[in-house]
Each structure stands twice: as structure tokens, then as C-alpha cells.
Amino acid sequence: MEDVKRLGEALSPEELVTDNFYEICQLSADKAAHLPKGMLDAAEESVKIRQQSVYCAIDRRCGIISPEKDLIRSTEMYELIQVADRCFYIQCPAKIGVVLTGDGEVCLIDSGNDKDAGKKVKKHLDAKGWKLKAIYNTHSHADHIGGNKYLQAQTGCNVFAPGIERDFTEHPVLEPSYLYGGNPPKELKHKFLMAQECEVKPLSADCLPDGWSVVPLPGHSFDMTGFRVPGDVVFLADCLSSRETLEKYQVSFLTDVERSLETLEKVKSMQAEMFIPSHADAASEIAPLAQANIDKMLEIAGKITDFCREPLCFEQILKKVFEEYNLLMTFEQHALIGSTVRSYLSWLSETGRLRMKIEENLLLWERA
Numbered sequence: 570m571e572d573v574k575r576l577g578e579a580l581s582p583e584e585l586v587t588d589n590f591y592e593i594c595q596l597s598a599d600k601a602a603h604l605p606k607g608m609l610d611a612a613e614e615s616v617k618i619r620q621q622s623v624y625c626a627i628d629r630r631c632g633i634i635s636p637e638k639d640l641i642r643s644t645e646m647y648e649l650i651q652v653a654d655r656c657f658y659i660q661c662p663a664k665i666g667v668v669l670t671g672d673g674e675v676c677l678i679d680s681g682n683d684k685d686a687g688k689k690v691k692k693h694l695d696a697k698g699w700k701l702k703a704i705y706n707t708h709s710h711a712d713h714i715g716g717n718k719y720l721q722a723q724t725g726c727n728v729f730a731p732g733i734e735r736d737f738t739e740h741p742v743l744e745p746s747y748l749y750g751g752n753p754p755k756e757l758k759h760k761f762l763m764a765q766e767c768e769v770k771p772l773s774a775d776c777l778p779d780g781w782s783v784v785p786l787p788g789h790s791f792d793m794t795g796f797r798v799p800g801d802v803v804f805l806a807d808c809l810s811s812r813e814t815l816e817k818y819q820v821s822f823l824t825d826v827e828r829s830l831e832t833l834e835k836v837k838s839m840q841a842e843m844f845i846p847s848h849a850d851a852a853s854e855i856a857p858l859a860q861a862n863i864d865k866m867l868e869i870a871g872k873i874t875d876f877c878r879e880p881l882c883f884e885q886i887l888k889k890v891f892e893e894y895n896l897l898m899t900f901e902q903h904a905l906i907g908s909t910v911r912s913y914l915s916w917l918s919e920t921g922r923l924r925m926k927i928e929e930n931l932l933l934w935e936r937a
């Protein structure tokens with residue numbers, strides 16, 4: 570409690586940022602139950618007294634609150650960091666690229682997770698006197714498109730998104746619907762899984778700024794796309810996770826195992842001055858991290874195959890995955906990791922390691 574208070578007091582009002590703590594707690598009471606002792610009181614007090622929300626990061630793909638660490642990290646949040654002559658990124662839970670494309674004109678790569686993120690981006694642009702021309706979304710997950718609506722309303726900028734990602738961005742209810750596999754319950758229709766809609770144009774080569782090229786990175790989502798921009802900087806979106814995230818959360822979200830592996834092999838052989846993954850540190854060398862992600866995926870696939878020595882239904886397999894990796898089950902995690910495990914099952918079946926069968930009206934998976 571004392572530690573938490575001390576941290577809270579050490580931060581300026583601007584640094585105490587983002588999401589309303591009550592909203593998070595209401596989303597998932599069981600998450601609040603896992604907060605360290607005293608954290609909830611301190612947070613409530615902070616909201617009451619300072620009219621501020623306490624920063625609690627929920628990694629959209631992980632769904633777990635890690636308050637102490639992220640309170641500390643929030644002091645560095647939304648800093649504008651230069652990586653090349655005309656290329657910057659904003660340090661935040663899903664990094665936002667800021668690239669000068671003309672005289673005082675910039676384009677963004679993604680827009681952060683909500684209106685608050687959009688406001689912080691706008692503040693940087695205003696301070697520099699930069700005009701926002703367009704947002705290029707790498708993919709349609711809410712933490713990458715959440716600032717679109719605010720920034721588009723404020724500046725009239727264009728928003729571009731690749732392939733199917735455009736449809737998901739224009740109709741955000743598709744995201745929780747995809748994860749859930751039907752009309753989603755309200756527990757899954759919140760801003761971490763469903764952004765606000767905005768007007769989106771299809772991404773094509775002729776709508777790119779001079780010197781930009783697209784880097785297709787399918788797998789984590791259907792048509793995820795990275796960008797190589799002047800200064801030889803490559804924005805890698807969510808095709809890989811940091812070592813800390815792999816260690817802590819183990820199962821990274823994906824829609825297609827085969828395409829994820831192909832993308833990671835491709836990334837391993839890429840050269841650039843700087844790589845900027847959304848959820849890992851910027852680095853000039855990316856191959857070792859790409860390999861660590863491949864190794865983790867193959868490990869997960871191996872474990873799922875082992876579980877299916879006896880025929881199991883999906884919920885039993887998911888339970889075993891959570892137990893094996895010591896993950897915390899929540900509605901969001903059931904949807905996110907559940908969707909990912911389903912994708913592993915499809916891939917294992919297509920590659921001849923598992924097969925499906927129906928027995929007593931249960932769909933079961935077993936080793937082939």
C-alpha cells in the first residue's frame with residue numbers, strides 16, 4: 570500500500586494516465602481480485618482525491634493487469650523518440666510510428682489504444698507544428714486503431730488499412746465476434762477488444778507516401794502489414810513478442826500458425842537500420858527475437874499435441890494450456906487464448922498431427 574501510494578505521489582497528473590480504474594475493475598472483477606493487497610484501495614483513493622485514474626496496463630493480447638511495474642513505466646509513456654532523420658515513434662503500450670512525409674506534414678503508423686492515446690499524439694503534433702495527413706494501420710486490433718476516430722475527427726486525416734484489416738477497422742464489432750465465434754456477450758464488447766469505428770480506405774501501393782513500402786506480416790492477424798520507411802526503419806507491428814512477454818504470458822495471440830511461422834522466418838532474414846516491433850524494444854538486430862518466438866510457438870504446438878494423447882474437447886485442451894503455462898483465466902483470456910488455441914488445433918490437424926472426431930455429441934481432438 571505504501572509503495573503504491575509513493576509511486577502515485579511521485580507521478581505528476583499528466584503522468585497518471587489512461588484508463589479509468591473502475592471501468593477496468595467492472596470489466597473483470599476477478600482481475601481486481603488478483604491485484605496486490607492495498608492496490609485497489611490506493612487506486613480508489615487516487616481517483617477520489619485527485620480526480621485521476623491510476624494507470625493500470627491491460628495488455629490487450631494478455632489481459633492481465635500488472636500495476637506496480639506499469640505505474641513505473643507510465644512515467645516514460647508517450648515520449649516521442651527519434652530513430653532516423655524524419656522518423657519517430659511514440660513510446661506507449663502499442664508503439665505509434667510518426668514519420669515526416671512533407672514540409673511539416675506527418676503520417677502515423679497506428680494510433681494507440683483509445684481516444685486518450687489519440688489526444689496524446691495530437692499534443693505532440695501540435696507542439697511540433699506538424700499536420701497529420703494520414704494514419705496507416707498495421708492491423709485492426711483495438712490497441713492499434715483506438716485513436717483513429719479522435720484523430721480523424723480532429724484533423725480530417727485519411728485512415729488506410731490493409732485487406733481484411735480494413736473491414737475489421739470499419740466494423741469493429743467483427744473483432745470480438747471473431748474471437749468469440751458468434752454474437753459476443755457484452756463482457757467482450759469493451760474498448761480493449763472493440764475500438765470505435767472510423768472511415769477507412771483500402772491500403773494500396775499508390776496511397777503510400779514517397780519512399781515507403783509495405784511489408785506483409787500475416788499470421789498474428791489476417792492481413793497484418795508492416796512498413797519500411799525512409800531512414801531504413803521497419804515497423805513490425807505485432808508479428809513478434811518481447812522475451813519478457815513470452816516469459817510472462819507464454820501464448821501470444823495469433824490467427825494462423827503457418828503464416829505466423831512463415832512471417833517470422835521472413836523477418837529473421839530481414840536487414841534494416843532499425844526494427845520497431847509494437848510490443849518489444851526497438852532493435853537493429855531482430856533475428857534472435859524472431860527465433861525465440863518461433864521456438865515458443867513450436868513448444869506450444871508440441872504441448873497441445875501431447876495433451877491429445879487422450880481424446881479431449883476444446884475446453885479441456887484450453888484448461889490444460891492455462892494450467893501448463895500458469896495463466897489467469899478471464900473472459901477476455903478465454904476468448905483471446907481460446908481463439909489462438911483453436912488456430913493451433915487447425916494447423917496441427919492440417920499438418921497431420923491431430924484429427925477431429927465426434928463422439929456422443931462432443932467434438933474431440935486426438936493424436937493422428
Ligand SMILES: [Zn+2]
Nearest residue numbers: 708710789807
Ligand atoms: Zn495485434
